[in-house]
Amino acid sequence: MKTVIFSAILLIVIILAVIFSAYYTARVTASLDEALSQLSVALAEEDWDGCERLFDEFSQQWDKTEPYLAILFDHNELEDTDVAIDYLGSYIFLREKPDAVAQLSALRLSVTHLKKSSVIGLGNLL
Numbered sequence: 107m108k109t110v111i112f113s114a115i116l117l118i119v120i121i122l123a124v125i126f127s128a129y130y131t132a133r134v135t136a137s138l139d140e141a142l143s144q145l146s147v148a149l150a151e152e153d154w155d156g157c158e159r160l161f162d163e164f165s166q167q168w169d170k171t172e173p174y175l176a177i178l179f180d181h182n183e184l185e186d187t188d189v190a191i192d193y194l195g196s197y198i199f200l201r202e203k204p205d206a207v208a209q210l211s212a213l214r215l216s217v218t219h220l221k222k223s224s225v226i227g228l229g230n231l232l
Contacts, residue, residue, distance in 0.1 A: 124226065127178050131224035134171050138217050141167060142210065148202055149198075157198045157206075165191060179220060185214045 124133040141164040168191060174186055190213040197206035 128224050128226050131175070131178060132174065132221060135217050135221035135224075136163070138167065138171070139214065139221075142214050142217065144216075146210055149203065149210060152203060154198070154201050159196055161198050165195065173176070175220070178224065183216075183220065183223075187213065190216055 128231040141160065145157060145164060147159040148160055168187075172184060172188075190209060194206060194213055197209055
């Protein structure tokens, strides 16, 4: 009887952890995507000072959340995002609009991929 109770409690804890991680990832990636949207607007207007400020805010936000995301995601996925962030920062510093726009698009795709891979569904279970 103790084994059944222990197993049931363990199952409930696992389910709650999965739900919490999906909620946390959705919340964090939505916030990151909003910051990238603001950066996209500044980049379209070629407001380089605004771009640098928004990029610094985004980088700080990423640095705060990355250690927690590292618990939930494969290292390679996060490393790809880190590389995209570094490239984007360089392009903004050099004021290279075409390259910055392309890298921003790649970075948004990476953040969107993190969000999609945390959604609880049959596709993620198989």
